[in-house]
Ligand SMILES: Nc1ncnc2c1ncn2[C@@H]1O[C@H](COP(=O)(O)OP(=O)(O)OP(=O)(O)O)[C@@H](O)[C@H]1O
């Protein structure tokens with residue numbers, strides 16, 4: 001079963017073409033990892049999936065809804081079903097960590113204050129941040145910020161969670177913890193995740209499928225095993241991290 | 250050709266900007282119309298944007314009131330019409346200088362602060378984060394500031410009117426020996442309650458301009474910290490220009506048709 005499709009999407013910023021006829025399928029109940037060079041457009045693909053970007057041509061369908069047909073207001077409502085963990089966390093720096101995580105519940109549900117507190121505590125606990133609840137984002141380390149961003153993304157049980165480079169720039173232990181966290185959160189929510197990552201170890205540890213983005217299109221897609229055995233020289237060069245090969249440096 | 254191209258680009262840019270401002274205003278108006286207002290945030294903004302601008306507004310109006318009085322008191326004395334000085338100060342303050350100066354000073358302080366805050370939220374992806382959480386940046390960020398400013402700017406203008414008159418009264422006595430009683434009598438005689446109200450109406454419009462321009466500039470910030478600086482400067486410059494232009498239009502509409510007394 002697939003939860004989302006990107007269908008022949010093309011997108012340019014000014015005269016810079018980022019995506020050209022890019023197609024991708026997101027399988028329900030699985031973790032799909034999106035890999036590609038820096039600047040390839042991975043963050044842009046994630047933004048297509050929750051309608052933060054619209055393709056110039058092509059279609060994006062999520063949970064059976066064609067995002068292009070939604071009005072601005074319906075699109076905003078629709079996004080409640082999709083969690084997004086930003087590359088640089090994007091916590092609201094005027095609020096405590098707890099308030100950041102509570103915000104979606106306060107705005108979108110009629111839960112009582114005690115229920116919200118309970119859910120926020122449970123969610124923060126599941127990413128190991130319960131003790132940071134009253135702290136401001138500026139007081140947290142990079143790894144803590146990422147985890148607070150995860151908590152905010154998953155707190156209202158979205159069916160689809162999008163993670164943008166959840167482990168980039170973090171130490172190996174935290175990377176391991178975050179990888180486990182993503183895997184565990186997906187199981188708990190019984191949902192679907194798309195993870196943009198450069199970190200091959202963590203992709204192999206948590207991923208079910210891999211899609212590789214290159215020059216604006218998905219050039220390889222399959223289960224982790226399939227992609228690792230790919231005969232495409234571009235994919236192999238990327239996975240080996242080799243200087244020699246078809247990828248221009 | 251080059252010139253035409255430049256003009257074309259300028260026109261497109263202008264139309265795009267105007268369209269952006271209009272659609273932001275319409276979006277904000279819809280939320281206000283449906284009473285989707287966050288009250289505690291509105292109070293916080295009223296404090297930050299309004300209450301905290303009090304000192305600077307009081308200082309500028311005090312000195313402006315005093316300078317008008319200084320200029321007119323000496324003139325009036327030499328023509329033997331010192332009974333007009335209070336009226337002159339009150340007339341100019343209530344209709345023009347009170348609302349205008351307050352708005353310009355607040356645009357410099359609060360308009361810049363709004364653009365800078367929203368601009369840095371854009372570059373740190375916090376505005377996208379709101380959208381990603383299914384929240385409208387207009388509802389969360391623009392509406393509270395708009396209501397706060399459209400309420401607080403008229404209040405600040407009342408303070409500005411009062412302090413300008415009081416400052417003028419003090420100065421008229423010091424430099425021209427005009428007694429307080431005569432000054433007050435003159436204020437009463439030559440300024441109309443109506444003028445004060447129309448001045449406050451102007452303040453409401455100026456408050457709207459300051460916030461919408463500040464927010465729009467903030468939202469269209471690109472290119473990191475340097476971009477934030479640019480949007481902030483732009484917010485101040487554009488809102489001050491719009492304040493002057495709209496002030497002229499409103500003066501014309503509100504006062505222009507009245508036969509000269
Ligand atoms: N809002 C924007 N305006 C202009 N250009 C943009 C914008 N967003 C992205 N781009 C451009 O699109 C390209 C793809 O950006 P994107 O952020 O999707 O890449 P990425 O694969 O996530 O890179 P990284 O691994 O470095 O995060 C980049 O060249 C970037 O300069």
Ligand SMILES: [Mg+2]
Nearest residue numbers: 042043087164
């Ligand atoms: Mg990216």
